[in-house]
Amino acid sequence: MPMSRRALAAAAVTALVLPLSACGSSDGGGGATADASGKVEGDITFETWNLRANFKDYFEGLIADFEKKYPGTHVKWIDQPAEGYADKISADAAGGTLPDVVNVSPDLAAPLAKSGLALDLDKAAAKYRSEYLPGAWAGHQVPGMTGTYAFPWYLNTGPLFYNKTLFAQAGLDAAKPPRTYDELFADALQLAHKSGGKVATLANVPTIEDFGRYGSSLMNKAGTGFAFNDAKGIELLTKYKELYDAKALDPQVLTATPESTGKKFLTGAVAMNPGSALDLDHFKKQAPSLYKNIGITDQITSTGHVNMYVMGLMVNSRTKRAPAAVTFAHYVTDAEHQMSFAKKVAIFPSTAGSLDDPYFTKEDGTDETRVRVAAAKSLKNAVNYTPVLFSEQMKTALRNEVAKALQGKQSPKEALDNAVKACDLLLQQQG
Structure with a gap:
């Protein structure tokens, strides 16, 4: 039974940034480059993030096929639980026991890249770059560094539901x-x-992704500080303040959760809300009149690019089996295997051309397909707006300052200046 897109990608949204101090000494910020040329052979370890329970047969079959294609190779698969995954990687990095190929989100790859533990694929695997969507390949690049530090694997995004009747x-x-x-x-x-x-349009305050989709710079080019307090950022928050004062934002927006916003949409108190095929099925059962009048559209964006979440496979720069590790990471993430994985779970491949497959372009009348087609269409030129260095603590700091601005306790400029100051301090502490 397919697993929901939301459930599988939850880790990409909630992952904590690794403390750089746990990753060992820096050797020049990604300067280490293992030689990936040569014969593909030897034993490698492959670590995933909470996938064995639902996909044991898939990964065991994939590994067996790889070993058959490359005689003399052996892949040891390690699957870690979702809880404590970041801590486990941090401990392995510090102890020199980091697996050869590691399932990472961009925020997990960034500190490893800064410490020289992530292989630069722009050097070691440049021949594969054209196989992936540009936005997906860029998903594991780190501000202030040159290079790409993980193969893009599966993608996620979410369409926006709206109430046509309202x-x-x-x-x-x-x-x-x-x-x-x-x-x-x-x-x-x-x-x-x-x-x-009586009818609000949204039940969410602006997040870092909103600032990105509005056109804010988010970070300086050197990657040493945040910049969402620029003119675009201030303009966006000023507009949200106008919505809040006009009751165009839900009155409980400052304490909203995904569950509470879903209920608001269900009852017709909110006109727009992000969602998934699971939500559509819920509406069909709980609110048939709403279900008949739900429209599906892309995320709101003023840049022409929606936001994506991306998972990747990082190669340990200190692996002793670089040819095998790089080849295996590419094998798992190539078009054929991403497509087969996407048909087992509601995620999206990061490989160029895959989203043109009828599986992602033709509807069959089901809710699952309806959402899948809408989301896939928007992913072709999507980007990952969440800065790879933006931690959960930073998200909280931004949300707190945004709340003060909406309540009129400080101006939008003051709020964002304070948020940037707090996030910069947290960034320095990471280093």
Whole structure:
């Protein structure tokens, strides 16, 4: 039974950044480059992140096929539980026991790259780069460093649901939902006005991804500090303040959770909300009238690129079997194997051309396919807006300052200046 896209990708969203101090001494920030040329042979270790329970047969079959294709190789598969995964990698890095091929999200790869433990694939595997979507390949690049430090594996994104009935009641064209932030702000104010403040458009405060999709720089080019307090960032938060004052944001927006925002959308108190095929199935059972009037559109963006979450496979730069490790990491993430994995679980391949497959382009009337096609379409030119150095603590710092701005306790500029200051301090502590 396919596992939900949300469940599989949860780790990409909630992963904690590794403390750099745990990764051993730096050798020049990725300067170590193992020689990946030569014969593919020998024993390597492959570590995944909470995948054995649901995909044991898939990975055992994939490994067996690899060993058959490359006689003389042996892959030892290690699967770690989701809880404590970052700590486990940190301990292995410090102790010199990091596996040859490691399942990482960008924020886990970044400190390893800075400490010289992640192989630079722009040097060691440049011949494979064109096989992947540009945005996916760039997902494991680190600000302030040159190079790419993991093969992109599976991708995730989420479409946006909207209530066509609420749009129509507000005098908006339900067939033309907002696609840019300017359109969103205009529609949200109209929805709030026409409903007398009873219908909010959103139940979420802006996140770092919103600042990215709006066009903020997020970080300086050197990767040494954050920059979402630039003119674009201040403009975005100022607009959200206007929505908050006009009741175009849900009154409980400052304490919202994914579950609470889902309930708001279910009851018609909120007009737009991100979701998945699982949500559609829930609406079909719990709110059939809503289900019949749900529209699906892309994430809001003013840059032309939606946000993606990306998982990757990193190669240990100190592996003694570089040819085998690089070849295996590529094998797992090539178009054929990503496609086969995507048909077992609702995720998306990062390989160029794969999203043109009928599996991702043709609907069959089911909710799962309806969402899959909508999401796949937006992924072709998506980017990972979440800075690889942006930790959970930083997300909390930003959210706290945004809340103060929405409540009028400080100006949008003051809020973002304070958030950047707090995040820069946390960034320095990582180093």
